[in-house]
Amino acid sequence: MPGLYIQDIPHKGRGVFCGHDLQxxxxxxLCPVIIIPPSEVPSIHGTHLHDYYFLWPASPGAACIALGYGSLYNHHRDPNAEVIMDLDAAMIEIRCSKPIPAGTEILIDYTDGGSAEAPLWFQEE
Known part of the structure; x- marks a missing residue:
């Protein structure tokens, strides 16, 4: 989508924003993905890529890296966007789940709608 940009956020790193209102x-x-087979997933633990992958449900134990800005969206338990996986096309769609004013960070839920107690691999701010 035109208007997306990356901005540094104190104590968080980078985040994805849009320069215009979203509905x-x-x-x-729409993000094409690089699928990581289950046998290779352990090799990314302990690397910087560990913070940027999604589980890929088409193949148990597989993961993927979303291209574009796809792997850069930050987490929030009350997100303003959702992740929709197209397993056949090997794509991830980031879709607006509530109105997002221009200049607001676009956030997704890393727990895939899980409970508020679902463990994360980082400390939430």
């Missing part, structure tokens, strides 16, 4: 249901981004 519920808008496709924010």
């Amino acid at each position: 519920e249901g808008d496709t924010i981004e």
